[in-house]
Amino acid sequence: MKSILLIEDDPLLIDIYTTKLKEAGFEVEVATDGDTGLRFLKEKKPDLLLLDIVLPHIDGWEVLRTIKNKPSPFKDLKVVILSSLGQKSEVEKGLKLGAIKYLIKAHYTPSEVVKEIQKII
Ligand SMILES: [Mg+2]
Numbered sequence: 001m002k003s004i005l006l007i008e009d010d011p012l013l014i015d016i017y018t019t020k021l022k023e024a025g026f027e028v029e030v031a032t033d034g035d036t037g038l039r040f041l042k043e044k045k046p047d048l049l050l051l052d053i054v055l056p057h058i059d060g061w062e063v064l065r066t067i068k069n070k071p072s073p074f075k076d077l078k079v080v081i082l083s084s085l086g087q088k089s090e091v092e093k094g095l096k097l098g099a100i101k102y103l104i105k106a107h108y109t110p111s112e113v114v115k116e117i118q119k120i121i
Helices: 011-023 034-044 060-068 088-096 110-120
Strands: 003-007 027-031 048-051 078-083 101-104
Touching: 003 011, 003 034, 011 027, 011 110, 027 034, 034 048, 034 060, 048 060, 048 110, 060 078, 078 088, 078 110, 088 101, 101 110
Parallel strands: 003 027, 003 048, 048 078, 078 101
Antiparallel strands: none
């Protein structure tokens, strides 16, 4: 079973995405802030990280930088950003920092998000 770590702080979205991903056969772990997310990454070693950007404590940009830009055992981790931030510059920043996909929340239904993930893992 493929596993996904969801780093997201909105309880409603956590509920929706967790349900959808589990229905699709994924194992799902949730962290509600960046530092917990980084800790879970080490403990759970997920196949894919679904990452929000606006988060308490350490935000998604910093999580992504920590994973991709420093010597890190998670350099090859597949990261999909799922954010309400939808400026072109933000999308470009996410991809430049090493995310393989940047999904803008307003543009994708939860089912479509799951489909995008299934294309990747
Ligand atoms: Mg958020």
